[in-house]
Amino acid sequence: MAGPTDDALAILDGTILPAAEASIGVTDLGLIRGDGVFEVIAVKDGQPFAFEDHLRRMATSAENLRLELDLGAVERELRALIEAAGPTATASVRFMVTRGGRRIGIVEPVVAPDAKPPLKLVTVEYVPTRILDGIKSLSYGSNMLATRIAVERGGTEALLVTPHGRVLEAPTSAFFVSFDGETVVTPPLSDHILDSITRRRLLSVLGDRAREEVVTVESLGRAREAFLASTTRDVQAVVAIDDIDLGALPGPVTLAAGEAFAAHVADELGA
Ligand SMILES: Cc1ncc(COP(=O)(O)O)c(C=O)c1O
Structure with a gap:
């Protein structure tokens, strides 16, 4: 990293x-x-x-x-x-x-997008500390450990999931998944994830192509595409989650989200 x-x-x-x-x-x-x-x-x-x-x-x-x-x-x-x-x-x-x-x-x-290793996510069990809801605190030891565990298990990044099988986010990124190849869903803030600024902007830019919805680990087997989103990643395609292969190339929904976000940033910065 x-x-x-x-x-x-x-x-x-x-x-x-x-x-x-x-x-x-x-x-x-x-x-x-x-x-x-x-x-x-x-x-x-x-x-x-x-x-x-x-x-x-x-x-x-x-x-x-x-x-x-x-x-x-x-x-x-x-x-x-x-x-x-x-x-x-x-x-x-x-x-x-x-x-x-x-x-x-x-x-x-900033790491150039083509220098970033392909995102192979490994699910890691995690229970958000409720008391830190709404706080981007310096206490990131557990997030850093989750990434290390994912790497030990052959992945490149962790996908944090609860012991009850709910998908949350990655240690430093929001998670989006597409089940229908047209729209994306991202777990709701009520699941005690960070109120990511990239996630919020994507939800607004994608309009009815994106929504907040509970995502279960069990449903990931039906995923057609997934991506992580954050200040440092923008939109980055996920190629695999555990043994679920999503393909080496970003799918159309991920590409469209990446383009929409890049256009939004350029527009806001007056480029
Ligand atoms: C736990 C967590 N989720 C999501 C994100 C992405 O947030 P943002 O889009 O504001 O960078 C971060 C960023 O550090 C994070 O730490």
């Missing part, structure tokens, strides 16, 4: 510096307990996509986590970091706020 590198550009409490020089104290509960919030924002040609949505979600996360947050400082520092990344930067910007009160932003590289 691509991550920040030491030479990446960072911002720490308003000061821009190389990531290697940005450090916080070891007693920060953001580190000790994963107690804090974060966002990852896509930057395309120097422009952030869905900037306000991410700010709003961070504010909600902080409020729900009872974390003090200076939203004005977050916005200023994000804008400063994006500007420092340059007018042609296509990247992801991660921004974290810790319980210790530190604000940290890092510019992360």
